[in-house]
Each structure stands twice: as C-alpha cells, then as structure tokens.
Amino acid sequence: MNRLLPLLFLVGVLASPVMADLGDGLPEAGAVDSTHAYASSDMMVARLPQMLWNALVYPVGRFTIYAELTELPRRVEEVFTNDAGTFGIFPQVQLGGETNTGGGLSLFHSDLFGAGKELNAIYIYSAADRQRAELLYRDGNLRGGPWFLELHGNYLDTDSEDATINGIVEGRRDLFPDEPSLFALQQLDVTGRLGWRSNTGQLEDYSPQLSMTLQGGWSTRDLSTDIVGIPDLQGETSTSTASAIPGLGQDLSYGWLGLRLAWDDRDAKPVTSHLSHPLIYQFPGRVLLEHEGLYHSYRDIAYPEGGGLAEVSVDLARGADDVSFARLGAEVQRFHTLFWSNRVLAGRIRVDKVFPLDDGFAPYADLPTLGGGQRLKGYQRGTYRGEGALLMALEYRWPIWDTWSASLFWEEGQVFDEFGDIDPDLFGSTIGAQMILRTETAFLLGLRVAHSADETALLGFMLEQEF
Structure with missing residues (x-):
C-alpha cells in the first residue's frame, strides 16, 4: 500500500491536462475549449459527498500518519510509566458514562511482586454523589x-x-x-x-x-x-x-x-x-x-x-x-x-x-x-x-x-x-x-x-x- 500510493500519484500527474500540454507547448488548431464543463454548478453538487467525507477522514488520517512517524503513543506512554514499562499512572477523563462527565486517575502494574501478576485500577469523580471506582487483580x-x-x-x-x-x-x-x-x-x-x-x-x-x-x-x-x-x-x-x-x-x-x-x-x-x-x-x-x-x-x-x-x-x-x-x-x-x-x-x-x-x-x-x-x-x-x-x-x-x-x-x-x-x-x-x-x-x-x-x-x- 505504501509503495502503491506514490505510483498512482505519479500516473495521475503524467495523465493530467497540465502535463499533456507540456508535450508540444501549444494547443492544436481548431481545438474546442471545454473547460467550462469542469466549473459547472452540477459538478460541485456531485462532488459534495466526497468533499464531506474527505473533511471527516483526512484530519484523522493525517494525525494517524503523524503519530506513527513520530512514535507519539510510545512517547506519551513513557511520560507516565517507569523505565521498564511495567507500572504507570495516567490521568483519566470521562465524557458521559454512568456518572456523566468527570475526571480521575487510572493505574496499572503488569509485573506485581516481580512475578507477572497484574493490577489495574481506575477512579472517576464527577460530583459528590457521582463517583465510580474499579480494581482488578489477575494471576x-x-x-x-x-x-x-x-x-x-x-x-x-x-x-x-x-x-x-x-x-x-x-x-x-x-x-x-x-x-x-x-x-x-x-x-x-x-x-x-x-x-x-x-x-x-x-x-x-x-x-x-x-x-x-x-x-x-x-x-x-x-x-x-x-x-x-x-x-x-x-x-x-x-x-x-x-x-x-x-x-x-x-x-x-x-x-x-x-x-x-x-x-x-x-x-x-x-x-x-x-x-x-x-x-x-x-x-x-x-x-x-x-x-x-x-x-x-x-x-x-x-x-x-x-x-x-x-x-x-x-x-x-x-x-x-x-x-x-x-x-x-x-x-x-x-x-x-x-x-x-x-x-x-x-x-x-x-x-x-x-x-x-x-x-x-x-x-x-x-x-x-x-x-x-x-x-x-x-x-x-x-x-x-x-x-x-x-x-x-x-x-x-x-x-x-x-x-x-x-x-x-x-x-x-x-x-x-x-x-x-x-x-x-x-x-x-x-x-x-x-x-x-x-x-x-x-x-x-x-x-x-x-x-x-x-x-x-x-x-x-x-x-x-x-x-
């Protein structure tokens, strides 16, 4: 996939009207100008669904590529975990849910007692009468x-x-x-x-x-x-x-x-x-x-x-x-x-x-x-x-x-x-x-x-x- 995209882009450029004009520098005599067909209001209406889809997907795709290239998930994880990556405390944000919007902390340990035991915990505070907590120990x-x-x-x-x-x-x-x-x-x-x-x-x-x-x-x-x-x-x-x-x-x-x-x-x-x-x-x-x-x-x-x-x-x-x-x-x-x-x-x-x-x-x-x-x-x-x-x-x-x-x-x-x-x-x-x-x-x-x-x-x- 990563090698195919540049190839498709190159083919598209070579096949474009701009590159075609570079062949002889001048349009043929008697050629009919049809560029108005690409600027009609109908074309804009037809392109609208694709434009809306691109507006939704493009930012997510660009951020995903950026995160992969810069190893963003790993760098963020290192801020909240120990050097071995076996223990960490993360800030937690909850949008909606059982207690509505709130915040708290989550904790994990994947090598408890040095024996591979697991511990996970989370606490969310939304209000005095809206709280939740969860704890899991696993061998x-x-x-x-x-x-x-x-x-x-x-x-x-x-x-x-x-x-x-x-x-x-x-x-x-x-x-x-x-x-x-x-x-x-x-x-x-x-x-x-x-x-x-x-x-x-x-x-x-x-x-x-x-x-x-x-x-x-x-x-x-x-x-x-x-x-x-x-x-x-x-x-x-x-x-x-x-x-x-x-x-x-x-x-x-x-x-x-x-x-x-x-x-x-x-x-x-x-x-x-x-x-x-x-x-x-x-x-x-x-x-x-x-x-x-x-x-x-x-x-x-x-x-x-x-x-x-x-x-x-x-x-x-x-x-x-x-x-x-x-x-x-x-x-x-x-x-x-x-x-x-x-x-x-x-x-x-x-x-x-x-x-x-x-x-x-x-x-x-x-x-x-x-x-x-x-x-x-x-x-x-x-x-x-x-x-x-x-x-x-x-x-x-x-x-x-x-x-x-x-x-x-x-x-x-x-x-x-x-x-x-x-x-x-x-x-x-x-x-x-x-x-x-x-x-x-x-x-x-x-x-x-x-x-x-x-x-x-x-x-x-x-x-x-x-x-």
Missing part, C-alpha cells in the same frame, strides 16, 4: 499451569440522567417530561473468578480457546428516588416486572455463585509451515509467531475475519429481604469473510434471562437491559429493561487503514418477562455506522452514529468491544 498463570485467578471490585454511586439505571426516563419522556433523572443508585460488587483455558504460554493469543470459569461474589444494591407516586412504567421498553421497580427503597445485599463455559475461535487461522514472504516482512495488520517450525497468526479479536464465539453462563443468587434468583446468559457470534478480501459479515445473537426463585425477586439494577454502546446502539443505555432480553445484530465491516476500520450495523432487540411474551411487533430496531481505531493486537476506540425510533442520529463512542 494469568496460577502456579504455572492453565488456571487463572481474578479478583475484581466495582463501586458505583450515581444519580446521573445518563446512568443505565435511569434509561427508562429516556424511553418514557411522555411520563417524565421535566425529570432529568429518576433514580439514584449505590452499588458494590466484589467478585472472584477461578478459570481454566485450553491453551497457555506462547500460543495463548494465537490458538482457539476452550475456557471454563467458576465465579462468585458479594453484591449490594441501594436504589432510591425522590419522586412521589411513580406512574405505571409498563410499555414496549419496560415489562411488568421492571415497572414494579423491585427493591426500590431497600438496602439489599446478596451472595452469588456461577459457572461460565466458552469456546472462542474468532480470527483463528490455519497453522502453516511455509510463508509467502520472509518472517521479517511486516504484514499489514498481522502478527506472526514461529513456534516449533510452524507459523501461527495472532487472533485479532478487534477485527476477526472468521470463526466465532459461543458462551453460556449460569448464576445463582441469594440474600436477605427475599432476594433469590437465577441468572442465565447465552451468546453466539459468527464472522465470515466475503468475496472481497478483508470484508467481513458478522452476526450475533444474545439472550439474557433472570428467573425468580422461591417467591423471591431480582433487584431492579440486576434485570437485563438493552440500549447503549454495546447492545441496541440506537437507544440510550438502559432504555429497555425486563426479566429477559433478546438481541440480534448484523454488521458489514471493512478495513480503512492498518489500524482502523468501519462498519454498517443493524440490530433488533426486545425485553420480556417470559419467553412466551416475545412479540415480533415489539422489537426495537436500530441502524447505523461506526469507525473503530485499534492496534494490531487490541481495540482502542469506537465512534458511531445510530438511528432508531427514539433517536434520529445518536452519536457516541465506546472504549470496549463486546462484538
């Missing part, structure tokens, strides 16, 4: 084997109108035309995970993975509101169970235990003993590993061109004040390369369901939701809520440059209390486009615009990728 090779251990803590205190807990306000402006927010939530989750995966060591990120995770933890939920006489919320975006707002005004706590199974062969490519180019050659967007005489391709989860993901999880939760429920989640993703190289058709189906046990209930904050940057993107986060949620998504993806790509997406989703409640006429539909910025090995940032019945053009960005 990726427990005792040098295929087992891993994770300890995760998450704290959230918010009454923001942008919070998932207040998504119903965005979905029912007819009921709350003057309310910026409806609920306030304080929650704490402490989770432990003990997992096993089929491939470790050098080939962990290059080979398909079968994984099994035993997980459990302790959670608290304190949901409150200042609104008196909350009207009936039931409708297309809120089921009868969600409309009853289970747990409102109660300080709840419960323990839970669960199991997750997953098969992941996204972007897995056949192992080969021969290459068309020497290993030193840099394949655009590809990372290769030589192991025992065979060459393995890195699985680019940010832009998989084949394979898929299948996972299922089951959790059981019990606590005081009649909190008692089971939680089921199942998802299938598939990716298929089309007849154009690197063009990908991606599909996704996900089902989440909560089952109350022994006349108990699941807190409102634990009911499945749709809406936001990952699930039903054309709606505000948490717009849909019920005991169950069904999501179907289809995307057409194509690469723009080595480190960024674009996609067109179509999603359909619905919430329900019982599987028999699913109605083809009640699906929420959204279409849109997004641009993804990534490295050769990881997702960085996504920018999107989406359309739905609620939003003409909902703009947003994402810092993580589920699909």
Whole structure:
C-alpha cells in the first residue's frame, strides 16, 4: 500500500491536462475549449459527498500518519510509566458514562511482586454523589499451569440522567417530561473468578480457546428516588416486572455463585509451515509467531475475519429481604469473510434471562437491559429493561487503514418477562455506522452514529468491544 500510493500519484500527474500540454507547448488548431464543463454548478453538487467525507477522514488520517512517524503513543506512554514499562499512572477523563462527565486517575502494574501478576485500577469523580471506582487483580498463570485467578471490585454511586439505571426516563419522556433523572443508585460488587483455558504460554493469543470459569461474589444494591407516586412504567421498553421497580427503597445485599463455559475461535487461522514472504516482512495488520517450525497468526479479536464465539453462563443468587434468583446468559457470534478480501459479515445473537426463585425477586439494577454502546446502539443505555432480553445484530465491516476500520450495523432487540411474551411487533430496531481505531493486537476506540425510533442520529463512542 505504501509503495502503491506514490505510483498512482505519479500516473495521475503524467495523465493530467497540465502535463499533456507540456508535450508540444501549444494547443492544436481548431481545438474546442471545454473547460467550462469542469466549473459547472452540477459538478460541485456531485462532488459534495466526497468533499464531506474527505473533511471527516483526512484530519484523522493525517494525525494517524503523524503519530506513527513520530512514535507519539510510545512517547506519551513513557511520560507516565517507569523505565521498564511495567507500572504507570495516567490521568483519566470521562465524557458521559454512568456518572456523566468527570475526571480521575487510572493505574496499572503488569509485573506485581516481580512475578507477572497484574493490577489495574481506575477512579472517576464527577460530583459528590457521582463517583465510580474499579480494581482488578489477575494471576494469568496460577502456579504455572492453565488456571487463572481474578479478583475484581466495582463501586458505583450515581444519580446521573445518563446512568443505565435511569434509561427508562429516556424511553418514557411522555411520563417524565421535566425529570432529568429518576433514580439514584449505590452499588458494590466484589467478585472472584477461578478459570481454566485450553491453551497457555506462547500460543495463548494465537490458538482457539476452550475456557471454563467458576465465579462468585458479594453484591449490594441501594436504589432510591425522590419522586412521589411513580406512574405505571409498563410499555414496549419496560415489562411488568421492571415497572414494579423491585427493591426500590431497600438496602439489599446478596451472595452469588456461577459457572461460565466458552469456546472462542474468532480470527483463528490455519497453522502453516511455509510463508509467502520472509518472517521479517511486516504484514499489514498481522502478527506472526514461529513456534516449533510452524507459523501461527495472532487472533485479532478487534477485527476477526472468521470463526466465532459461543458462551453460556449460569448464576445463582441469594440474600436477605427475599432476594433469590437465577441468572442465565447465552451468546453466539459468527464472522465470515466475503468475496472481497478483508470484508467481513458478522452476526450475533444474545439472550439474557433472570428467573425468580422461591417467591423471591431480582433487584431492579440486576434485570437485563438493552440500549447503549454495546447492545441496541440506537437507544440510550438502559432504555429497555425486563426479566429477559433478546438481541440480534448484523454488521458489514471493512478495513480503512492498518489500524482502523468501519462498519454498517443493524440490530433488533426486545425485553420480556417470559419467553412466551416475545412479540415480533415489539422489537426495537436500530441502524447505523461506526469507525473503530485499534492496534494490531487490541481495540482502542469506537465512534458511531445510530438511528432508531427514539433517536434520529445518536452519536457516541465506546472504549470496549463486546462484538
């Protein structure tokens, strides 16, 4: 690509009218002047879409090239990390999100105790009653084997109108035309995970993975509101169970235990003993590993061109004040390369369901939701809520440059209390486009615009990728 662009530019210059005039210095006798055809108003109208696209993409492309040439990411990282690059503290800015706009710090350590243990932490302050904090400790090779251990803590205190807990306000402006927010939530989750995966060591990120995770933890939920006489919320975006707002005004706590199974062969490519180019050659967007005489391709989860993901999880939760429920989640993703190289058709189906046990209930904050940057993107986060949620998504993806790509997406989703409640006429539909910025090995940032019945053009960005 880098060698082809100068060649195309040279051909374009040599074929231009300016260079053609240099051949004999004078136009032919009797030649008709047709330059007016290039200056018509129709040409300007025809060029307008391309001009708008160039105005959007050109600055991003120029900055990307500048960053690569000057090694800007590495230079910025060195300011906030130690010499070994194993420890760093970064300033953090949040735009929107669960606590709305705020700032704070993030911390990482990739070689804790000098034994390869990982520690990540983040704290965001938006206001006295809008804060969040997250802490993750990970031992990726427990005792040098295929087992891993994770300890995760998450704290959230918010009454923001942008919070998932207040998504119903965005979905029912007819009921709350003057309310910026409806609920306030304080929650704490402490989770432990003990997992096993089929491939470790050098080939962990290059080979398909079968994984099994035993997980459990302790959670608290304190949901409150200042609104008196909350009207009936039931409708297309809120089921009868969600409309009853289970747990409102109660300080709840419960323990839970669960199991997750997953098969992941996204972007897995056949192992080969021969290459068309020497290993030193840099394949655009590809990372290769030589192991025992065979060459393995890195699985680019940010832009998989084949394979898929299948996972299922089951959790059981019990606590005081009649909190008692089971939680089921199942998802299938598939990716298929089309007849154009690197063009990908991606599909996704996900089902989440909560089952109350022994006349108990699941807190409102634990009911499945749709809406936001990952699930039903054309709606505000948490717009849909019920005991169950069904999501179907289809995307057409194509690469723009080595480190960024674009996609067109179509999603359909619905919430329900019982599987028999699913109605083809009640699906929420959204279409849109997004641009993804990534490295050769990881997702960085996504920018999107989406359309739905609620939003003409909902703009947003994402810092993580589920699909």
